[in-house]
Amino acid sequence: MRKRLLMAESAQAPLPAVNFLYFDEVGNGYLKGxxxxxxxxxxxxxxxxxxxxxxxxRMESVRLSERGTLYSYTIVHRSFPGVRTPFIAVIVxxxxxxxxxxxxxxxxxxxxxxxYGMPVKVVYRDTGQTSPEGRPFRSYYxxxxxxxxxx
Amino acid sequence: xxxxxxxxIDMIPFGRYPxxxxxxxxxxxxxxxxxxxxxxxxxxxxxxxxxxxxxxLMVGQRILREIGQTGIGVVNTAxxxxxxxxxxxxxxxxxxxxxxxxxxxxxxxxxxxGLLGGAKRTDGFVEEGVLGSGTMPxxxxxxGLEHAKKYGTTFTQFAKVAVKNxxxxxxxxxxxxxxxxxxxxVMAAEMIAYPNTKLMCSINVDGAAAAVIASESAARRLGLxxxxxxxxxxxxxxxxxxxxxxxxPDFNLVTQNCARAAYESxxxxxxxxxxxxxxxxxxxxxxxxxxxLGLCPDGEAGRLIDSGxxxxxxxIPVNSSGGLLSKGHxxxxxxxxxxxxxxxxxxGAAGARQVSGAKIGLTHVCGGSPDRGSACxxxxxxxx
Numbered sequence: 001m002r003k004r005l006l007m008a009e010s011a012q013a014p015l016p017a018v019n020f021l022y023f024d025e026v027g028n029g030y031l032k033g034x035x036x037x038x039x040x041x042x043x044x045x046x047x048x049x050x051x052x053x054x055x056x057x058r059m060e061s062v063r064l065s066e067r068g069t070l071y072s073y074t075i076v077h078r079s080f081p082g083v084r085t086p087f088i089a090v091i092v093x094x095x096x097x098x099x100x101x102x103x104x105x106x107x108x109x110x111x112x113x114x115x116y117g118m119p120v121k122v123v124y125r126d127t128g129q130t131s132p133e134g135r136p137f138r139s140y141y142x143x144x145x146x147x148x149x150x151x
Numbered sequence: 152x153x154x155x156x157x158x159x160i161d162m163i164p165f166g167r168y169p170x171x172x173x174x175x176x177x178x179x180x181x182x183x184x185x186x187x188x189x190x191x192x193x194x195x196x197x198x199x200x201x202x203x204x205x206x207x208l209m210v211g212q213r214i215l216r217e218i219g220q221t222g223i224g225v226v227n228t229a230x231x232x233x234x235x236x237x238x239x240x241x242x243x244x245x246x247x248x249x250x251x252x253x254x255x256x257x258x259x260x261x262x263x264x265g266l267l268g269g270a271k272r273t274d275g276f277v278e279e280g281v282l283g284s285g286t287m288p289x290x291x292x293x294x295g296l297e298h299a300k301k302y303g304t305t306f307t308q309f310a311k312v313a314v315k316n317x318x319x320x321x322x323x324x325x326x327x328x329x330x331x332x333x334x335x336x337v338m339a340a341e342m343i344a345y346p347n348t349k350l351m352c353s354i355n356v357d358g359a360a361a362a363v364i365a366s367e368s369a370a371r372r373l374g375l376x377x378x379x380x381x382x383x384x385x386x387x388x389x390x391x392x393x394x395x396x397x398x399x400p401d402f403n404l405v406t407q408n409c410a411r412a413a414y415e416s417x418x419x420x421x422x423x424x425x426x427x428x429x430x431x432x433x434x435x436x437x438x439x440x441x442x443x444l445g446l447c448p449d450g451e452a453g454r455l456i457d458s459g460x461x462x463x464x465x466x467i468p469v470n471s472s473g474g475l476l477s478k479g480h481x482x483x484x485x486x487x488x489x490x491x492x493x494x495x496x497x498x499g500a501a502g503a504r505q506v507s508g509a510k511i512g513l514t515h516v517c518g519g520s521p522d523r524g525s526a527c528x529x530x531x532x533x534x535x
Contacts, residue, residue, distance in 0.1 A: 100398055
């Protein structure tokens with residue numbers, strides 16, 4: 001019964017927007033990364049060789065932190081045709097290593113509302129986009145760390 | 152080792168040539184550079200061609216079909232915004248290696264209008280707006296705000312770069328846009344990605360530039376030393392690792408490393424320079440590169456633009472050509488066009504925008520793309 005349900009769901013199962021985003025058995029997202037045992041550098045996804053120090057076969061699989069701080073940003077007013085603007089494009093330093101680019105939600109698109117170093121957290125949302133087979137693309141986004149997940 | 156010289160160099164006016172073929176633009180620049188040297192295609196022993204958008208389509212060979220298929224070796228290069236400068240440098244290296252005495256380097260590009268790049272992935276997913284932004288203005292705005300975070304650089308200071316470069320372009324007949332843009336107009340222009348407004352973004356144009364590069368013995372043998380420009384340094388770097396590697400390409404360290412190598416190989420420092428043509432793809436980029444190139448100490452770029460020292464007439468004029476902001480930025484041509492500006496200044500032939508007494512100048516190009524990496528080329532030229 002449980003197995004059949006999962007199979008029925010799989011046709012509509014979400015697709016990750018990036019190759020280092022995974023979903024666990026109950027559909028919760030998590031971000032996979034690789035950490036170098038030698039130099040400590042953290043990169044998204046799986047890696048064979050460390051791009052920071054060149055060490056080979058020294059990468060251990062980790063989950064990227066879902067907490068971080070805002071390193072830099074811009075407010076995008078003009079983008080490619082069909083992309084809704086404005087939005088806040090951020091670079092986030094993840095606690096425990098690694099950095100990601102992403103979109104910051106839950107903050108007004110105004111430089112006065114955005115603080116360098118502000119704590120943020122990762123949330124997983126549907127992107128509103130679907131694959132040709134009709135499967136929804138899901139992605140990670142950033143929100144201010146105080147915000148409740150449903151806002 | 153003997154020096155390498157630029158003995159002929161020129162560019163076509165940057166603009167929009169929708170009815171012209173790409174190769175014909177490159178051919179026109181090549182012929183102008185050959186004329187400048189008083190040489191012909193039969194004197195050239197190899198061609199180095201920089202083009203980005205048609206990198207796999209034998210652009211160098213197509214140019215030779217326009218100006219003479221002599222059968223010489225052709226190397227086609229692609230290296231982001233450093234494409235043209237990389238082609239030039241490859242030609243220079245071949246002469247340094249003793250393979251040739253005289254080579255031609257051409258940079259050429261035909262661009263569409265609007266934002267570079269596309270939004271859609273092969274699986275149909277549009278990353279833009281979900282995974283932040285991959286547009287060039289957004290990337291360089293993030294770099295500008297990184298500087299603002301560290302040093303308190305203001306929107307007004309970034310905007311002043313555009314005022315200065317647009318002013319310079321009014322004296323350059325080969326620039327695309329030749330009109331004054333007062334500070335209020337720059338700041339009130341359409342915001343593209345904060346803090347870069349439309350007038351703080353380089354213009355997508357078509358263009359071509361070319362150079363004839365010679366060994367010292369060839370330059371002397373052909374009697375070309377009187378207008379020759381000596382290449383004192385030619386350096387190339389790629390973006391080194393930074394912890395932000397997967398979030399944004401590095402444009403600072405890649406330039407700092409390249410500048411350090413160039414000053415070292417020329418036996419000079421930034422204080423020896425009389426002028427600089429640097430990669431102002433966006434106004435924010437010019438300010439961070441002031442520091443990356445050592446034109447001022449770290450954290451002083453905002454003060455440097457405020458002081459007027461980088462304007463024509465100032466201590467170290469930057470982008471006397473009008474820069475990419477007003478001259479335009481045809482990706483593959485830009486690197487050689489920057490060399491043209493500095494060579495023209497060193498020859499004392501820059502007309503109304505002449506930097507008086509210019510003896511040493513630096514050219515810098517630096518580019519990259521999100522999720523890929525970055526490239527930087529720096530040349531230091533000296534009046535021979």
